[in-house]
Amino acid sequence: MSRPTKRVGDITRGTTHPNRLRRVDRWMLHAVCPVVRAAKDPLVVDLGYGASPITTREMFDRFQKHVRPDIEVIGIEIDPVRVKQGQAIAQSGLSFAFGGFEVPLADYRSPIAIRAFNVLRQYEEAEVKDAWQQMTDRLAPNGFLVEGTCDEIGRRSTWVAIRAGQQQPETFSISLHLDDLELPSDVAPRLPKALIHRNVASEKIHSFLQDLDRAWLSHSALIPFGARQRWVAMAESISTSYPVLDNKVRWRLGELTVPWEVVSPKS
Numbered sequence: 001m002s003r004p005t006k007r008v009g010d011i012t013r014g015t016t017h018p019n020r021l022r023r024v025d026r027w028m029l030h031a032v033c034p035v036v037r038a039a040k041d042p043l044v045v046d047l048g049y050g051a052s053p054i055t056t057r058e059m060f061d062r063f064q065k066h067v068r069p070d071i072e073v074i075g076i077e078i079d080p081v082r083v084k085q086g087q088a089i090a091q092s093g094l095s096f097a098f099g100g101f102e103v104p105l106a107d108y109r110s111p112i113a114i115r116a117f118n119v120l121r122q123y124e125e126a127e128v129k130d131a132w133q134q135m136t137d138r139l140a141p142n143g144f145l146v147e148g149t150c151d152e153i154g155r156r157s158t159w160v161a162i163r164a165g166q167q168q169p170e171t172f173s174i175s176l177h178l179d180d181l182e183l184p185s186d187v188a189p190r191l192p193k194a195l196i197h198r199n200v201a202s203e204k205i206h207s208f209l210q211d212l213d214r215a216w217l218s219h220s221a222l223i224p225f226g227a228r229q230r231w232v233a234m235a236e237s238i239s240t241s242y243p244v245l246d247n248k249v250r251w252r253l254g255e256l257t258v259p260w261e262v263v264s265p266k267s
Contacts, residue, residue, distance in 0.1 A: 016050040018058070020154040021117055023175040024146060025062050027255060031161065031171075032113050032144045033067045039112040039140065042068055045103060046075045047135065048119035053086035053096060059115065060094045074111075076103065101131050103138040110140040116147045117159070120193040128194045132162055139164035148173075149190045155180075156190045160260065169260040171245065176254045178227035184212035184234070198265045205263040212238060212256075228252045 036042055044063060046056040056075035063071045072093050075086050078100040086096030097104065103114065114135050120128055135145050141164055148159025155177035160169035172195075174187055188199050188209060195205045215237040222230040235244055235251040245257040 015118070015152060016052045016055055017153050018054050020150060020152070021055045021059065021115070021157075023150065023154055023157045023255075024115065024117060024148060024159055025059055026253065027159075027173060027175065027250075027257075028113070028115065028146060029062065029066050030250065031257075032146065033063070035142050035144065036063070036067050036071070036112050041109060041112065041140065042070060043072045043074065043105075043109055043111045043140075045105075045111040045114045046073060047101070047103065047114055047116040049075045049077055049082070049086070050118070051082060051085075053082070053089055055117075056086065056096070057089055057094065064093065074105065076100070101134040103135060105138075110138060110143070112140045112143045114139065114143070114145045116145065118149055120147065121149060123193060125193055125197055128192075129167075133167075136162055136164055136166065141165075148192050149196075151190055156187045158187055158191050158195075160192055160194070168264065171257050172260050172263045173255060173257040175256075178231055178254045181227060181254075184216050185209040194265065195263060203266060205265070208242065208258070208263050211241065228254075 036044065046059055049056045053075055056073060060071070060073040063073065075096045076099045077083050077086065077096070080098055083096050083098045090096060103111070105111070116135060120131060123131065132145065132147065139145065143164040145162040146159050147162070148157060150157035157175045159173050161171045162169045174184070176187060191199060191205065199206050199209065212234065215234040216230065218237065219230050219233040222233055231254060232248050232251045235256055238244055242258055242262055246255065
């Protein structure tokens with residue numbers, strides 16, 4: 001049976017596009033899916049998938065192919081019409097349900113991972129921590145919530161990863177399409193809700209983005225060798241001042257991940 005709870009949240013604008021979330025899925029395959037592989041119940045939730053269930057279907061296909069064939073993905077939406085649209089493409093291992101931040105699941109199951117993308121943009125910053133708490137409370141032990149924002153076609157994306165039982169994120173990530181990038185700070189309009197209003201001179205996220213810009217510009221001599229080489233050089237430079245995670249393999253994808261403390265808002 002499902003948890004008898006009130007549906008928590010508001011209907012979002014619902015903008016979506018095929019492959020819009022490929023960047024965060026790719027990162028999850030790297031950073032979160034080892035936990036999914038080890039899970040007794042390999043259940044993943046896509047919360048707030050929007051006007052089309054296509055990105056939930058893509059997530060299922062990627063995780064089934066690259067993580068484990070018995071993965072189960074449930075798309076959850078607070079708009080009943082969108083749930084019906086999802087149910088039209090349901091199959092073994094892929095289903096859709098009505099709900100919100102309370103993450104209602106049958107038989108009191110707990111997901112090992114929740115992806116919640118572009119769902120908090122319309123909320124106030126003060127509401128973010130409560131939403132995080134509601135979602136992480138539903139996770140299985142060692143599970144992760146990945147919450148973030150991207151542009152309409154997924155070329156600029158940022159997210160945070162929060163482990164079950166924690167009050168704040170572990171990491172903050174940026175992922176960009178590099179070929180048409182002018183400055184790393186161009187991602188600012190796509191920062192998570194917890195950070196988007198903090199991009200001002202007194203805050204750490206502002207300083208971090210400005211330092212990325214300076215490092216990016218300092219390697220303009222690498223333009224003839226391609227944007228990937230330039231991004232890697234930028235990451236290597238910035239790592240002398242910040243605890244940049246991962247390595248060149250991830251950086252070449254246009255990714256950069258740092259501990260949350262690097263960008264966390266001031267109280």
